[in-house]
Amino acid sequence: MQHFLDLAGWRSEEIRELLDLARFLRLEFKSGGNKPVLRGQTLAMIFQKPSLRTKVSFETGMNQLGGAALMLGPDEIGLGKRESIGDVARSLSRFVQGIMARVFAHEVVLELAQYASCPIINGLTDSQHPCQALADVLTIQDHLGRVEGRRVVFIGDGNNVAFSLAQAVAHTGGHFAIATPPGYELSEDNIESIAQIASANGSSFEAYQDPVKAVRDADVIYTDTWISMGQEADSARRLQDLAAYQVNTNLLKYANRNAIVMHCLPAHRGQELTDEVMDGSHSVIFDQAENRLHAQKAILVKLLA
């Protein structure tokens, strides 16, 4: 039984297969509908944090594949409070065929996987967002033809989205660069994981402080919120520390002429990126949101069908 917890747990070849499957399912869906390959199956969706895209794309994705999804919000099951994580996993496994979880500590999805007898999908933890990253490389392929050899530059906080994106770009042969202020870098462990994946695929990783230096020759400019869910108490300091890392038309001038701009959403217009960039001709942000659906359907079919 396979889980989808960390892109380091998947071989690059399997990631490429997932991307092919996502494209197939997208075409099938747009040509009249998907075959109900998950008929009779239910996905439980555990949310300790809010969501728009993850909730809606997993639920509609399950429906389109003939299955169903069950929403379990933060107040419903009291994961680890009302009941231990292991007991939640063991009980849920008797009712459903898969569990998607959005939680704070990454260890929670690892513990769910330890005790569940069905696949666990990581729908975002404090340190990773692998479903997002799979949709992101699919979007880069859609717009630039391939990830291989492309320069993908992340600007801002070295957060969960940045780490999973770097792993996904490493799996698909791209060159990843990140520009962060001091104190917001990816961790040494993260960099080691990225480097390990990159070495097998001719990919590279670079870290900068200066966003202008990082963005030179960029094919993709990617940003995310400066205040991730759970960091609200630290907002004032983060806004100040990251103020010079805004993706705006001035920064875009240093990238390749046809560079695309990406953001996992939700965006904070006027903070990490301007309206002008978000609504401008380089932005592929809502294609990226749509690709959550197609990428996750591939994960669901691979793990549950």
Ligand code: CP
């Ligand atoms: N990008 C993303 O995961 O969006 P939600 O937080 O709305 O699910």
Ligand code: NVA
């Ligand atoms: N880094 C953000 C991503 C939201 C989808 C967060 O963790 O809140």
